[in-house]
Amino acid sequence: MVTKKPVTDDTLRTDGRGAAIDAEGVELTYADGTEAVKGIDLRVPEGEFFGFLGANGAGKTTTIKTFSTLLSPTAGSITVNGFDVRDEPRRIRETIGYMAQETSVDEELTARENIRFAAQAYGVPKSERAERIDELLDLVDLADVGDKQAGEFSGGMKKRLDAATALVHNPPLVFLDEPTTGLDPKARNRLWEYFERINERGTTLFLTTQYLEEADQLCDRIAVIMHGEIAATGSPVELKRRVGGEILDVDVPAGKDARERAAEIAREGDVFDADADVSVTDDGISVTAERAREHGTDLLVALRDAGITVTGFNIRAPTLDDVFLAITGEELDSEDRSADAVDVTEPEVGAE
């Protein structure tokens, strides 16, 4: 189900069979009563690039902090790198890297001193330290400013330094909490490259993001989290398949009535199968259907026959954006249908 990346010998590994993260029934309720996480089951195999996708406030940061021992779960069990979060938090801290959502560097120290501090804190042997620091400065392209104070760095440089300090002990598992938030596209692409590079070396990565594009680009497998629960899990391709086909956007500039009429034609006509999903957008209509690519032109003909002017036409594969909307829609639908909201989420549907 997941393609294993090649593993090189110099990477820290667990025994190769276990899960980097194994979580069951994880709940976290804050002291003020906020239920941030409401029962999460999750298994991340070693070497996987796993994405945790959700909107602001969905519970991503709470989950990642619970996995990395910053918060103690209210209920459930979590094993990280084979260690229990409650019994052996220090062992977990030794074997994970953690990059917080907020850039965390000591601005009064130089880049080199920041990495040295982390290297000492993580117990990197003295004999390897200097070499390791240089290697990391190279990896994140900060070698030429290594002796400058971090306070002088741009946001992107600080982020890269932050990432370097999380990797200093070659951890087999790295948590990245919205690592590219607030970065310009160039800085973001550069960080992506580093993440892909360390994942290729065999490191398991657990990334949270609200950018669907980011999860799509980087991750082997994605879980979508909504309101503290996992709404869907699967590879980007599997999740996109859930949308139900390709998407056909038709621009109809003539006004709302024309758009409604166009939607009616798409729905009623015999162009698409019955399970096609037609919606009116701000610019025209949008049709999601299994064979949108084949039947797109038929729709155009039907619209022309009906005297509706079409100014734009586009067929595209679904993005995770569409997945998001589809899942949210399904949730709303099933909530309407069923009083038992617990049945709504089927975390493992896409994965197994």
Add this chain to the structure above:
Amino acid sequence: MSEASGDKAANESRPDGGQVRTMPSSNSFFSDFWVNFVRWNLKAVRNPFVVVGSLVQPIIFLVLFTQVFGQIATSALGSGGGAGGITYETFLLPAIAMQVSLAAAAGSGIGLVNDMEEGMFEKTLVMPMSRSAMFLGKTAAEILRIVVQIAIILALGTVLGANVATGVLGAVGILGIGILFSLWFIALSNIMAIVTRDQESTIIGANLLQFPLLFVSTAFLPLDAMPDWIQVVATYNPITYGVDAARALMLDQDVMTVVEVTRFGGIWDTLVPAIAVLLALDIVLGGVMIYLLNRASSSAVQ
């Protein structure tokens, strides 16, 4: 789920600790302490405001007070009881030493808040370090700074004409009192830092406390030269105990008048009760601080 339980069995069969090749757990308490000690010293050196800032104000006080109030104060000292027959410079210097200690101690909480705001606090919580070693390293760096700064003040005072009657040993004693005296305020400023989690509030809080407390103590004038209500406040003011202890060492006299102790003889009649009061205060406030710090560490995001 069946997959997950199967995996658990695999995990149980692993040889303990053999799961990850290099275990960095070899870190000792001392090395954890040292890493943090070095980091906080580096930060202090990098930030001249921290080092100079907590020295400038006491130095201004020392120079201004001795120049402006010198003559009046010296005659007030002459007419007074315990500390007669000395110059105001000599009288004031131990108080300024304690003021330095106070100002530097206020920086402790500011450092903590700064760490929280920069995300370094949380970052160090995810590191496999002993949390007590982390905090001890930070505090030790602050104490080192306090010792250096008091030494500078004592040297400066000597240049200005003050005289440590108990000699070098007494000067070392004053440094010791300075440390003991700083701890309760370090604790207090950290408590303010954890409670407010805001840099400005912590700075303002520390300053608001610092100045009135200094004035309603025996720091700048002998107790009997002040109005009755201040004498009452001064009795319960921790600063009185730090200043009196340092002053006893400075003058080689029993200068404490807020509490009359005669059992130990000489300067020990001042030192013993002063050290007892400061220790008790350090332990109580230190306990509160450790409790709050523990709570803040185990729920960093709340």
